[in-house]
Amino acid sequence: MNIILIGPPGAGKGTQAKFITQKNNIPQLSTGDMLRYNVANKTSLGISAVKFMDAGELVPDNLILDIMKERLKNDDCEKGFILDGFPRTTIQADGLQAILNELNIKIDYVLVLSVEDDVIVERMGGRRLHPASGRVYHIKYNPPKKSGFDDITDEKLIIREDDQEATVRKRLKVYHTQTKPIIDYYEPYNIVYKIDGNNMIESIKNEIDDILN
Numbered sequence: 024m025n026i027i028l029i030g031p032p033g034a035g036k037g038t039q040a041k042f043i044t045q046k047n048n049i050p051q052l053s054t055g056d057m058l059r060y061n062v063a064n065k066t067s068l069g070i071s072a073v074k075f076m077d078a079g080e081l082v083p084d085n086l087i088l089d090i091m092k093e094r095l096k097n098d099d100c101e102k103g104f105i106l107d108g109f110p111r112t113t114i115q116a117d118g119l120q121a122i123l124n125e126l127n128i129k130i131d132y133v134l135v136l137s138v139e140d141d142v143i144v145e146r147m148g149g150r151r152l153h154p155a156s157g158r159v160y161h162i163k164y165n166p167p168k169k170s171g172f173d174d175i176t177d178e179k180l181i182i183r184e185d186d187q188e189a190t191v192r193k194r195l196k197v198y199h200t201q202t203k204p205i206i207d208y209y210e211p212y213n214i215v216y217k218i219d220g221n222n223m224i225e226s227i228k229n230e231i232d233d234i235l236n
């Protein structure tokens with residue numbers, strides 16, 4: 024089962040990807056998590072990417088396609104994968120298609136989560152992240168068992184650098200201009216499912232379960 028998750032920043036892609044991973048035993052490939060790992064470890068990719076991320080802009084397509092080309096060839100992708108936050112431009116969608124052709128596989132589902140911009144700005148202020156696993160929490164809508172700490176490892180949660188309101192608004196603008204158009208790219212294949220991301224986390228989870236079953 025090969026899935027693409029599309030949605031604005033804060034739509035709940037990471038939250039839902041974790042549920043899909045648990046239920047279907049396929050990996051979540053989040054380009055955002057991969058980039059943050061590289062930034063934290065000061066790799067050359069991280070050093071090139073951080074200025075774009077902090078500005079709420081997209082990291083150049085060639086850097087993203089280079090990492091995904093390698094990642095999709097990993098053995099753990101053989102049973103399927105969830106692409107979280109990739110592709111994000113038509114150039115990335117074309118690049119992904121070339122990689123899939125080479126591997127002789129296709130995308131089965133494109134799940135599009137939509138949420139209004141103002142709801143997102145409010146949500147992002149309450150997000151907390153466990154950087155090592157990519158697990159996300161919300162102080163109000165999805166709180167950890169112990170405030171400020173990850174449920175599983177008990178390690179400290181952080182606030183993402185790019186979750187300040189001005190940066191979130193910039194990321195939303197980038198989503199509307201550069202990423203939303205790729206939904207049309209997949210429409211002709213009849214694999215696009217539109218989901219109301221304003222609903223409760225649990226009800227979105229159930230809706231996605233129904234689609235994938």
Ligand code: AP5
Pocket residue numbers: 030031032033034035036037038039054055056058075076077079080081082083087107108109110111115146147149150151159160161162164165185194220221222223224227
């Ligand atoms: P990335 O990490 O992918 O960020 P994003 O797409 O902006 O999305 P987020 O991770 O912010 O949100 P999400 O949809 O995962 O929501 P979440 O589940 O956390 O990218 C970061 C940056 O990296 C980009 O700006 C760019 O610079 C770079 N980058 C990454 N990929 C790239 C690419 N392919 N090309 C170029 N550059 C790239 O939920 C958000 C919060 O809301 C949480 O607190 C959660 O608990 C809560 N929540 C979730 N669902 C609900 C709900 N239904 N109701 C109430 N609260 C909810």
Ligand code: MG
Pocket residue numbers: 036037038053055
């Ligand atoms: Mg995410």
